Amino acid sequence: MSTTVGVVGLGIMGGAFAAHLVDAGVRTYGHDLLQPNRDALDAKGGHIRPSARARARLAQAGMNMLDVPISGTGPQVQTRDITIFSSGERADYERARGLLAYLANSVRYVGGFGAGSKVKYIANLLVAVHTLAAAEAILLGEKSGLDPVELLDLLTGSAASSRMLEVRGPSMAAGTFTTPMMNLRELC
Numbered sequence: 001m002s003t004t005v006g007v008v009g010l011g012i013m014g015g016a017f018a019a020h021l022v023d024a025g026v027r028t029y030g031h032d033l034l035q036p037n038r039d040a041l042d043a044k045g046g047h048i049r050p051s052a053r054a055r056a057r058l059a060q061a062g063m064n065m066l067d068v069p070i071s072g073t074g075p076q077v078q079t080r081d082i083t084i085f086s087s088g089e090r091a092d093y094e095r096a097r098g099l100l101a102y103l104a105n106s107v108r109y110v111g112g113f114g115a116g117s118k119v120k121y122i123a124n125l126l127v128a129v130h131t132l133a134a135a136e137a138i139l140l141g142e143k144s145g146l147d148p149v150e151l152l153d154l155l156t157g158s159a160a161s162s163r164m165l166e167v168r169g170p171s172m173a174a175g176t177f178t179t180p181m182m183n184l185r186e187l188c
Contacts, residue, residue: 002170006051006100010037011076017103020080022046024102062176064092067113070102073167080105087116107188109150130164137165139170148173 003026005020010032018041021028032038049184055065057098072082072163073161083106086093093109110119137160141151152173156166171177 002101004029006030006049006054008054010034010041013070013077015040016074018046018079019044020102021099026099026102064089064095065113066092066096067116068096069116070104071120071123072104076124076167079102080104083108085110085116085119087111088113127164130162131168134162134165134169135172139171
């Protein structure tokens with residue numbers, strides 16, 4: 001029996017997920033509103049679907065769907081340095097856990113369908129707070145005459161560190177933001 005997976009949204013993160021699955025030999029279908037994202041999956045060897053309408057139709061066809069939002073940035077997805085918050089039927093999660101392991105260093109079951117999105121929203125709140133605090137700390141150091149790169153090194157080796165300081169701090173300290181971690185265009 002071959003494994004088939006569908007990915008809805010093929011932007012920075014979803015496109016990386018789909019590529020990881022194709023690389024692992026998983027038959028991967030995907031949908032995205034933007035043609036360049038669809039073209040990238042097609043070029044990689046994936047299969048494009050014309051619509052993201054799924055759950056009820058999938059259930060009628062005997063297929064299952066999980067809600068699997070992630071915690072991590074676009075660059076972290078590339079290196080599989082993310083956590084997946086999987087939700088849905090427990091049996092479906094158990095069947096999909098091996099596939100999800102292709103995508104993340106941590107795969108967690110959090111409950112019934114939709115619970116993963118709830119955890120993701122809470123995680124996003126904390127990410128925003130921690131990112132803002134890290135940016136304010138780096139800026140305060142710079143305005144105080146400290147070298148931001150050296151300050152970052154000092155802070156990440158101390159009790160003041162946070163995952164957002166570690167992940168986003170280097171771009172803040174260097175004043176370079178060339179690697180997109182998300183694309184607001186894809187949210188519209």
